[in-house]
Amino acid sequence: VARNRYIQEVQGYNTTVRQxxxxxxxxxxxxxxxxxxxxxxxxxxxxxxxxxxxDSAKAE
Structure with a gap:
């Protein structure tokens, strides 16, 4: 999820810088x-x- 958000933010930034x-x-x-x-x-x-x-048996 974080990687996709980062990629979207970079794409938005790059688009803004180019427009x-x-x-x-x-x-x-x-x-x-x-x-x-x-x-x-x-x-x-x-x-x-x-x-x-x-081992879950030892935890009980």
């Missing part, structure tokens, strides 16, 4: 487009982490 007349103001203040979020190993983050809470 006229805000692109003139952006150039004056040195605002440039930002790179989007990329992952080098998509398979590594697509699997959920395994969680072990120990």
């Amino acid at each position: 006229f007349p805000t692109n003139i103001t952006a150039k004056v203040f040195g605002m440039d487009t930002k790179p989007n979020f990329t992952v080098t190993d998509e398979d590594a983050i697509s699997t959920a982490p395994s969680v072990d809470f120990g």
